Amino acid sequence: MPIDRQNDDIVPSETDRILLLFWGGLLLRLVLVLVFQLTDVERTLNLTNDASLYDRVGKKISEYYRSGGETNWPNRVSGFLEHLYEHFVGVTYYLTGDSVLAVRALNALSGSLVILVTWRMARYFTDAKTAYRSGLWACFFPTLFYYSCLPVRDAQSTLAMSLVFLGVTAITSAGKFRHMMALPLGLFLMAGYRTYVAAALFMLIPASWLLTLFATRSRVNHQPAIRNMLIALLVTAAIVPVAVSIMSSTRKTAMIVNIGSWNKVRRHLNSGSGAFYEANAVPSLGDSAVETTQSVAIGVYFFFLSVNPAEMSSVRQWMALPEALIVLYLLPSLFRGLLRIMQRHRFEFLSALLVVAAITLAYSSITTNAGPLMRWRLQVINIYIVMAAIGFAKTYTPEGHSNELEIDGPAESLAL
Numbered sequence: 001m002p003i004d005r006q007n008d009d010i011v012p013s014e015t016d017r018i019l020l021l022f023w024g025g026l027l028l029r030l031v032l033v034l035v036f037q038l039t040d041v042e043r044t045l046n047l048t049n050d051a052s053l054y055d056r057v058g059k060k061i062s063e064y065y066r067s068g069g070e071t072n073w074p075n076r077v078s079g080f081l082e083h084l085y086e087h088f089v090g091v092t093y094y095l096t097g098d099s100v101l102a103v104r105a106l107n108a109l110s111g112s113l114v115i116l117v118t119w120r121m122a123r124y125f126t127d128a129k130t131a132y133r134s135g136l137w138a139c140f141f142p143t144l145f146y147y148s149c150l151p152v153r154d155a156q157s158t159l160a161m162s163l164v165f166l167g168v169t170a171i172t173s174a175g176k177f178r179h180m181m182a183l184p185l186g187l188f189l190m191a192g193y194r195t196y197v198a199a200a201l202f203m204l205i206p207a208s209w210l211l212t213l214f215a216t217r218s219r220v221n222h223q224p225a226i227r228n229m230l231i232a233l234l235v236t237a238a239i240v241p242v243a244v245s246i247m248s249s250t251r252k253t254a255m256i257v258n259i260g261s262w263n264k265v266r267r268h269l270n271s272g273s274g275a276f277y278e279a280n281a282v283p284s285l286g287d288s289a290v291e292t293t294q295s296v297a298i299g300v301y302f303f304f305l306s307v308n309p310a311e312m313s314s315v316r317q318w319m320a321l322p323e324a325l326i327v328l329y330l331l332p333s334l335f336r337g338l339l340r341i342m343q344r345h346r347f348e349f350l351s352a353l354l355v356v357a358a359i360t361l362a363y364s365s366i367t368t369n370a371g372p373l374m375r376w377r378l379q380v381i382n383i384y385i386v387m388a389a390i391g392f393a394k395t396y397t398p399e400g401h402s403n404e405l406e407i408d409g410p411a412e413s414l415a416l
Contacts, residue, residue: 029149036150126345126386191247276368333391
C-alpha cells in the first residue's frame with residue numbers, strides 16, 4: 001500500500017509549535033545562564049573543572065588578537081583539531097571584552113538548536129506527535145539542559161553530533177539536500193571539538209551504511225535513498241584516508257586503536273567521587289574475557305544511569321539522581337522503540353543506531369568515572385530520546401506506515 005505523501009508534509013502549525021518550543025527552551029536556558037553568572041553556585045557545586053581552563057586560554061587568545069600578536073599564544077592550542085572550542089572562546093572574548101556571559105549565551109543557543117535538529121531528524125520517519133515529543137524531551141532532558149548553560153564545549157559538541165545524525169538520517173530517508181549537508185558540517189565541527197570521535201565516525205558511518213544495505217530486505221522501495229547512500233559512500237571513500245591521516249596526528253586520535261592506551265585512560269579517569277573502582281583496582285581490558293565483559297557491563301550501566309549507590313556523599317551524585325530515575329522510567333519505552341524501529345524504520349534509522357551502539361560501547365569500555373561519562377553521553381543522547389519517544393505510545397502507527405515492506409518511496413518534508 002503506497003503512502004499518502006500529503007500526510008508526511010510538515011504543515012505551518014507544526015513548524016510554529018516546534019519553534020515555540022525552541023524559543024521557550026532558549027529562554028529557560030538563558031534564565032539559568034543568568035543564575036550561574038550572578039551566583040557562585042557553579043563553583044560551589046563543582047559542576048565542571050574545565051570552565052576555568054577555557055577561561056584562561058580564551059583570555060590569552062583574545063589578548064593575542066588585541067595586541068596584534070605581541071603577546072604569547074597559549075601553548076595548549078596548537079591548531080584547529082581538538083581545539084576549536086578554545087578558538088571560539090578566544091574570538092568571543094575578543095569581540096565582547098572577555099565576557100563569559102556571551103560564551104554561556106551562545107552555548108545556550110547551541111543547546112537549544114539541538115531541539116530543532118532532533119525534531120527534524122525524527123520527523124523524517126515518524127509522525128508529527130512523536131517527532132514533537134522527541135524535541136520536547138531534548139529540550140528538558142536534565143543534562144542536555146544544564147550543560148548547555150555552562151561555559152564548556154559539551155553543548156556545541158552535542159549540536160555537532162546531532163547534525164551528523166540528521167545528515168545520516170536525511171541520506172537514508174532521501175531527504176532534502178540541505179539536511180544531508182548537515183553530515184559534513186557536523187563532522188567538521190566534531191573534528192575541532194573531539195577529533196578522536198570524528199576519526200571514528202569517518203569509519204563507522206560508511207560501515208553502518210553498508211550494513212544497512214545488507215540488513216534491510218526491501219530495497220526496491222528505497223531506490224532514491226540507496227542512490228544517496230552510494231554517492232555518499234564514494235565521496236567518503238575518497239576522503240577517509242586523508243581525513244583519518246590528518247586527525248591521527250593528534251595524541252587522542254592515535255590512541256583509539258591502542259588497547260594499552262585505553263587501559264591507561266581507564267586508570268587515569270578512575271579518581272574522584274564518580275570513580276567506578278577502588279584506587280589501583282581498575283581491571284585491564286583484554287587481559288581476561290570475564291573481566292573485560294564485566295568492565296564493559298559496568299560502563300554501560302554508568303553510561304545510562306551515572307549514579308553509584310555506594311557513593312551518594314557527593315553533591316554531583318545527587319544531582320544525577322533525577323536523570324537516572326527518568327532513564328529508568330523510560331527504559332521500557334526505549335526497548336519498545338528499538339523493536340518498532342527495526343520493524344518499521346529499519347532502513348531509515350539503522351545506520352544511526354549502529355553508530356550510536358559503537359560509540360556507546362567505546363565510551364563504556366574506556367571510561368571509569370561517571371562524571372565524564374555523563375557528559376560524553378550527551379553526544380548520542382538524542383538518538384536514544386527518539387527511540388524512547390517512538391516506544392512511549394501504547395500503540396504506534398506512523399502516518400501512512402503499516403510496516404517496513406510497504407514503504408513506497410522517500411519521506412518528503414517541508415523543512416525548517
